[in-house]
Amino acid sequence: MELYHTTLSLQEKLEILSDAAKYDVACTSSGVDRRGKKGSLGNSCAAGICHSFAGDGRCISLLKILLSNDCIYNCRYCQSRSDSDCRRATFTPDEICQLVIEFYRRNYIEGLFLSSGVYKNPTHTMELMYQTLFLLRTRYHFNGYIHVKAIPYAPDDLLEQVGYLADRMSVNLELPTAEGLATLAPQKTRASILTPMRRMQQRISGYRLAIGKSAFMERNTGNRYLEHSIFSDVQLPGDSDQPRLYSTDTCKSDPLGTQQPVSTITALPSAISGHPDRPFAPAGQSTQMIIGATGETDFEILSTTQALYQNFDLKRVFYSAYIPLNDDSALPAIGTPPPLLREHRLYQADWLLRYYGFHASELLTPDRPNFNLALDPKCDWALRHLEQFPVEVATADYGTLMRVPGIGSKSAMRILKARRMAPLSFDSLRKMGVVLKRAQYFITCNGKMYVPIRLEESFITRQLTGLDARTGYAIACPDTNYEQLSLFDFLK
Numbered sequence: 001m002e003l004y005h006t007t008l009s010l011q012e013k014l015e016i017l018s019d020a021a022k023y024d025v026a027c028t029s030s031g032v033d034r035r036g037k038k039g040s041l042g043n044s045c046a047a048g049i050c051h052s053f054a055g056d057g058r059c060i061s062l063l064k065i066l067l068s069n070d071c072i073y074n075c076r077y078c079q080s081r082s083d084s085d086c087r088r089a090t091f092t093p094d095e096i097c098q099l100v101i102e103f104y105r106r107n108y109i110e111g112l113f114l115s116s117g118v119y120k121n122p123t124h125t126m127e128l129m130y131q132t133l134f135l136l137r138t139r140y141h142f143n144g145y146i147h148v149k150a151i152p153y154a155p156d157d158l159l160e161q162v163g164y165l166a167d168r169m170s171v172n173l174e175l176p177t178a179e180g181l182a183t184l185a186p187q188k189t190r191a192s193i194l195t196p197m198r199r200m201q202q203r204i205s206g207y208r209l210a211i212g213k214s215a216f217m218e219r220n221t222g223n224r225y226l227e228h229s230i231f232s233d234v235q236l237p238g239d240s241d242q243p244r245l246y247s248t249d250t251c252k253s254d255p256l257g258t259q260q261p262v263s264t265i266t267a268l269p270s271a272i273s274g275h276p277d278r279p280f281a282p283a284g285q286s287t288q289m290i291i292g293a294t295g296e297t298d299f300e301i302l303s304t305t306q307a308l309y310q311n312f313d314l315k316r317v318f319y320s321a322y323i324p325l326n327d328d329s330a331l332p333a334i335g336t337p338p339p340l341l342r343e344h345r346l347y348q349a350d351w352l353l354r355y356y357g358f359h360a361s362e363l364l365t366p367d368r369p370n371f372n373l374a375l376d377p378k379c380d381w382a383l384r385h386l387e388q389f390p391v392e393v394a395t396a397d398y399g400t401l402m403r404v405p406g407i408g409s410k411s412a413m414r415i416l417k418a419r420r421m422a423p424l425s426f427d428s429l430r431k432m433g434v435v436l437k438r439a440q441y442f443i444t445c446n447g448k449m450y451v452p453i454r455l456e457e458s459f460i461t462r463q464l465t466g467l468d469a470r471t472g473y474a475i476a477c478p479d480t481n482y483e484q485l486s487l488f489d490f491l492k
Helices: 003-007 010-023 093-105 122-139 156-163 178-184 190-210 221-225 262-266 298-312 340-355 377-384 409-418 426-431 457-465 469-476
Strands: 062-066 111-115 145-149 168-170 285-291 316-321
Touching: 010 062, 010 093, 062 093, 093 111, 093 122, 111 122, 122 145, 122 156, 156 168, 156 190, 190 285, 190 298, 221 409, 285 298, 285 340, 298 316, 298 340, 316 340, 340 377, 377 457, 409 426
Parallel strands: 062 111, 111 145, 145 168, 168 285, 285 316
Antiparallel strands: none
């Protein structure tokens, strides 16, 4: 295996390992504000250092590479799995440092996203990643953004040392359910993924408390006006001496598949004491789930997402539409289109969980476990709950306004302020940023609707999508053969 280090040039390694890294989408680089300083290279901006995006929306301004694609694991969905017939390569820490500094000086990149297959063993892989970050921060004085993937089964002390050098850390959850993980990645367990995730959460909370902040990350400021946010049941460390539990029903159903008692899985351990001068992953931690490789419903995926936010205070959960790469009976066939529209809808639903006060059990149910892909999740929810509409914008509170399709957090706040000064009108709502194309079906203004309509799910669905009934059904139910009956079917 060491032959790869001597026979491949740096350019060849870069081609192999940058291509292998493209399937990991958890590379958001915002969240840390650190100005440049004398004697150091680079800086990191909280507003986001990602200035360029690929056509599919993914950030391309980080140097995004694997340390190695020579993996000992045989995850069936992975291009770098051990029995895959692909070219193998492994960077040395010095080679990665050389690439980062030279690319930065040429203004190609502003930061590093470093992941890896499990090379030799988890400890050895994590040691190489630590050496890379240590050299970048100390020998090369690189002060830019660094996002590092933590390796399951790696020792806690190594994870801790890496966390003091990185801006963000993440552990890929891989698949939404423990059953899917056992089927496609039997060498990994849900516990091996959640354990480092918990350790990182404790360290992050300890640092935040040491600098005088809340142990939990700040979300949208508008969340404090929402009575039923998924974070409203979270009791922060230090708030009281009572047991710190998450009390939502979604968490009690154990969607993470750990099969542990409720009191064990939902209890928030005390934050490990931190030091204000030693930031630990100040941009927080994230994770990624593969969508479409296994048969989980949108409801199962969102329930897992909600439990991750509540139990581990993640900054982001990323979704990656599975691209069929391996010929395996347990996976979609090669050539199957990746579910990109479904991935997009899950990102929209994720936003509703974090900032709009929705719970997974509200957006979807076991009876209707998947979104209508022709509609955004907020419209889909509204059409399933027409008994709550129309909403009178002149009297509705902030939380109610936030549930109206076409009204966001900024426009909701503008409505609350404007109606104190003068009567509202549909024209003024439009100027405040309300998207009347969607909102008109769900609101009244001073008792009047924008246009006379009937509150009927099928009618409003056709109006919102601009599709006829047959096309809309085909999008909503892609696995169903929809065909008009004919008197001449017997001739076929």
